[in-house]
Amino acid sequence: MITQSTLSFLRGLKSTNTRAWFEEHRSEYQDAYGEVIGLTAELLREVCAFDPEVAASGLDPKNCIMRIYRDVRFSKDKSPYKTNFFVFVNRGGRRSPFGGYYVHIGPEGESFAGGGVYMPESEALGCLRAEISGHFTEWHSILSAETFRSEFPEGVLPSGLLKRQPKGYESSDPALEYLKYKGYYTQRFFGDAEVTTPEFAGKLAALFRSVQPMVDFLNRSLGG
Template identity: 45%
Template sequence: MLQTSTLKFLKDLKKNNNKPWFEKNKSVYLEAKEDMDSFVGQVIEGFGKTDPEIANLHPKDCTYRIYRDVRFSPDKTPYKTHMGAYLNKGGKKVPTAGYYLHIESGSSMAGGGLWMPQAPELNKVRQEIDYSFAEWKKVLGDRNFRKHFPDGLDQGEILSRPPKGYDDQNPAIEYLKLKSFIVTRNFTDAEVQSKTFLKEILKTFASMTAFVQFLNRSLE
């Protein structure tokens, strides 16, 4: 479970997203960071038994900095108001499919997949879905997968027309138009702070193992 103080820090940071406040509360941030790192370590230890490629990761390989890169953003607030971790076979800097944990007061979630891959990788995934559509449907139709992700794949980034080389009559066209292949499951603040949260994260990630493996196979 994550501590109440961690969510409180993130909630307070959202109201006071400026350097003076952050520096004044640096010790609180460090405690929250340690709490997040500890939880991610438990996830790695537990989920590594299901996906051996995750087992040798360390929290520092997976967690993101709280400091925002504002150089090219119109939003100049200096800090992220969430804590995140991405678990995949190479760590967060490797662009392969994996498992994501997002902790934010009122907006926590877990899920993963492959977010906005570059054109060469995107083409490989589309080709694999086209060639192995029966297997893809089986992965997405798995009872445990659907239990944790009843809404299916995120539809936020999608082409208005079929991608080059495909047409509207392709049985897989609704998936071939996607620019990302991700699923998410939301958690309330109470769930994040409950004693069963770790268990629920492990179950959520386990339910999408075949999904992640399919995506990564397509990138090979």
């Protein structure tokens, strides 16, 4: 379970993002990390119960959590740490190209969760577009499902958009709106009060179940 202590640590890190501050509060980080490990382990149990591909991957909870240390080599922002915890559960592990389920934990209403494929490589994106164009009726049916629309009123979101249809597709393609997407993901935000309740993991599990058909559809084009 995520507690207010974890959100307080992230709030402090956000306001004073320095190595000195982090070292002074390392014990708080370790406690917060432990809570995220616990949440991830619970989510893995839930996801493995309905997604056999994830279950077969034998994921370690620690390997589903992104490092808190930022890569600042090519960034103008030299802040050394991320100010959130990010968990990604998918087939083959977070370094594989497959879509999956994620939760971002941050203070002050910055927490969100969803599923999909965010900013895929160009070859993978081509496969995703071909799958959507070739099976648009199925794609549309998945996004129109009542449970999906209930959990994600905004529908599927793009991680970037083309201005025109991609090469090889006609402007008359029924799937044109989605073919311009550079990625396919869903997102639902949670307030701090929701994140710190015992029911949070269960809410995430229900959210992940609702997006599984979309994740399965996308992964099918990637060899899943």
